[in-house]
Amino acid sequence: MDQRAHNTIEQTSSHGELLSHDDVLGSTLSQAERITSGLLDKVEEAITHYPVSKRSAALPLLHLWQNHFGFIDESGVEWIAAKLDLNSISILELITFYPWFRQKAPGKTIIRVCRTLSCALAGSYEIHEKFCKSTGIDPTCEGHHGIPTSPDAKFSVEFVECLASCGSAPVCLVNKDLVERVSLQDVEDIIKKNS
Structure with a gap:
């Protein structure tokens, strides 16, 4: 050493x-x-x-x-x-x-929205956009060397591939917690809970 x-x-x-x-x-x-x-x-x-x-x-x-x-x-x-x-x-x-590795600090709450077929058909792209807009993140920003993060550093939102819960789409991970059947209203609740 x-x-x-x-x-x-x-x-x-x-x-x-x-x-x-x-x-x-x-x-x-x-x-x-x-x-x-x-x-x-x-x-x-x-x-x-x-x-x-x-x-x-x-x-x-x-x-x-x-x-x-x-x-x-x-x-x-x-x-x-x-x-x-x-x-x-x-x-x-x-x-x-490897896109998983980050060179910049993520937000305090990391929200990963599944974008594979079941979730996409169930509205995950709209869910992702609402998470981004509600936290002040540009929804078109997908950083390879850093996860898109809100200006106050409280939230990071990114798309991910399958979270293995296709039967309860759309799903997302909020930090390490799997949230199933996410609705647009759930987005606001998740943000309030983690603010």
Whole structure:
């Protein structure tokens, strides 16, 4: 492990496991300076599954990082690259290729609207548009490197592929909660509940 990464871990290991949205947006420290011992343990464990080439651990580490911080900043790219003995560009290529990875912080409440056939036929495009308009997000904005986020950073809204609840379409995920048979009225209720 490079010395800089080791020092960073020692300085921040007393922080809690999961950072709040306010911690992510309000901190002046980079993500690499806020690594917790819990995250480091998960990183070390993930790497053990790839004994032939640590490079193969890049995607699992990116998922761990994003699940922990909400997005992957430049310090995260550099830290993961150093951890895997890679150039930063090798990690950045993965982040920019896969649309799931974000380089900017999402809103406090993330709303994912299913757009596959059952949900689309049941009105998911109208649901998505209403979520966007009700939160001040341009409904035509689909960011590859960041999720469309409201000006007040309270909400992010994005389309996703199948959420495996086709029989109760349209569906959406509000953070980690599946909401089925979403109506246009439900949109307002969901926004009020999460404001």
